[in-house]
Amino acid sequence: MMKKIIYTILITFCTSIIFGQNIAKVENVKIQSQALNQEREILIYTPVGYDWRVNEYFNVIYVFDCQSREFFDYTSSMISFLTDNAKSFIIVGITSPYNEKLDYARNNDLLPVLETKKSINRYGKYSGNADNFFDFVGTEVIPYVDSTYRTLNKRVSIGHSLSASFVLYSFTKNPDLFDNYIAISPNLAYDNDKLANQIVNFDYSKINRPIFLYLSNANEGIDYWQEWKPARDKVYSFFNYTLENKNIKVKIGEFPENNHWNTFPPSLSKSLEFYFKEIYNIQEKQLSKKEYDVTIKVKVLNKKESIYITGNQDNLGNWNPKEIKMNKISDLEREVKIKLKSPAQFKFTRGNWDTEAEVIGTYGNITIKPEKQSKFEFEIENYFDK
Numbered sequence: 001m002m003k004k005i006i007y008t009i010l011i012t013f014c015t016s017i018i019f020g021q022n023i024a025k026v027e028n029v030k031i032q033s034q035a036l037n038q039e040r041e042i043l044i045y046t047p048v049g050y051d052w053r054v055n056e057y058f059n060v061i062y063v064f065d066c067q068s069r070e071f072f073d074y075t076s077s078m079i080s081f082l083t084d085n086a087k088s089f090i091i092v093g094i095t096s097p098y099n100e101k102l103d104y105a106r107n108n109d110l111l112p113v114l115e116t117k118k119s120i121n122r123y124g125k126y127s128g129n130a131d132n133f134f135d136f137v138g139t140e141v142i143p144y145v146d147s148t149y150r151t152l153n154k155r156v157s158i159g160h161s162l163s164a165s166f167v168l169y170s171f172t173k174n175p176d177l178f179d180n181y182i183a184i185s186p187n188l189a190y191d192n193d194k195l196a197n198q199i200v201n202f203d204y205s206k207i208n209r210p211i212f213l214y215l216s217n218a219n220e221g222i223d224y225w226q227e228w229k230p231a232r233d234k235v236y237s238f239f240n241y242t243l244e245n246k247n248i249k250v251k252i253g254e255f256p257e258n259n260h261w262n263t264f265p266p267s268l269s270k271s272l273e274f275y276f277k278e279i280y281n282i283q284e285k286q287l288s289k290k291e292y293d294v295t296i297k298v299k300v301l302n303k304k305e306s307i308y309i310t311g312n313q314d315n316l317g318n319w320n321p322k323e324i325k326m327n328k329i330s331d332l333e334r335e336v337k338i339k340l341k342s343p344a345q346f347k348f349t350r351g352n353w354d355t356e357a358e359v360i361g362t363y364g365n366i367t368i369k370p371e372k373q374s375k376f377e378f379e380i381e382n383y384f385d386k
Helices: 002-020 069-082 106-110 115-125 128-147 162-173 188-203 228-242 264-284 314-319
Strands: 023-031 038-046 057-064 088-092 151-160 180-184 211-217 248-254 292-299 308-311 326-330 333-340 344-349 358-359 366-368 375-381
Touching: 023 128, 023 308, 038 069, 038 128, 038 326, 038 366, 057 069, 057 162, 069 088, 069 151, 088 314, 106 128, 106 162, 106 180, 115 188, 128 151, 128 162, 151 162, 151 264, 151 358, 162 188, 162 211, 188 228, 228 248, 248 264, 308 314, 308 375, 314 333, 314 375
Parallel strands: 057 088, 057 151, 151 180, 180 211, 211 248, 292 375
Antiparallel strands: 023 038, 038 088, 292 333, 308 344, 326 333, 344 366, 358 375
16 A cells, blocks of 8 residues: 555656646635625635646635735645645635725624623724625635635635634534634634633534534633633533534644644644544545436547446445446447446546556546536546556
8 A cells, every 4th residue: 555655646746747837836816705895815725736637626725814824835735744645635715914995904804793892892893794704705715716626525614813713603603614623722702702602502413414623722821811711611611521413523632832823833733634534534425415327438548458447436336446347339438327426536447456547637536526517538548557
């Protein structure tokens, strides 16, 4: 297995050299937001070879507070190292910059309407627009990304400080917006523990699919921001001792040796390590209930070749490399007509994993969304044993 992983990494590296334009890219995209009534800029990272990997789709990580570019850059940089270069994501950085003309600040995005005098005095006019910001993310940013890029259905959200608070706030508003919520040092205490109480009182019985929640803290509540600790303890106690729903996996990270700012790197690393080890594969097995009629055709190298297809569901043989033989429709074409759930991921072989095919337009699994189209064509350019 390790030999195969190393080989795949080398293939990826060599292909990137051959196709010189296929480097990781970051695009700056401006959206004229109706929800916020202002223009916003987002950052979009696409992985190495995205333009060439036309037969692959990618899950998306949404990182908040990316007017501080380091949150975006750190996240997009570390995925490869945490996965031994085996997984690729699209990373979207959502910014909340200060708009001098509108006198509109980050906290306007991230805080809901406040009720207590203490919170109103503290945050003043820089609060109260979290619901519109939520609409901006859910009805403008995510639809733009899904319509413009080849995205899969699983989304990760990442926030720090008040943007971590917003990540948890978005969970309580609509837990289906994201599948994974990573909240690094959130403020749970604002407005007399409003967010802490919303989390504790949320109706968790409505969660019927795998969701991952990660919360962490640094040394907040010890030498500063003393009100954070009792609010945090309330939430941690609820998750540790009261919550009963097997669909929700909660992981808590504590980093008392770090301060509020520098806790981001170690906390993010721990959260994503846990996600890749315990959550990722479970969520990847989630497929549509509906099956779609699909025709898959592949161009081969030799007219005598027998080609098999195998993939991530029963009708694809559940990764058995010799389960489903494709039909020969011409000397250099093989075809199979099949019912598939979405998203379907698969590979071609000559009957065993040593003969796995290298297919133009993908470094790894071929991914299709059969709800979008019914006919797919691919071309084999080589095999692992050639």
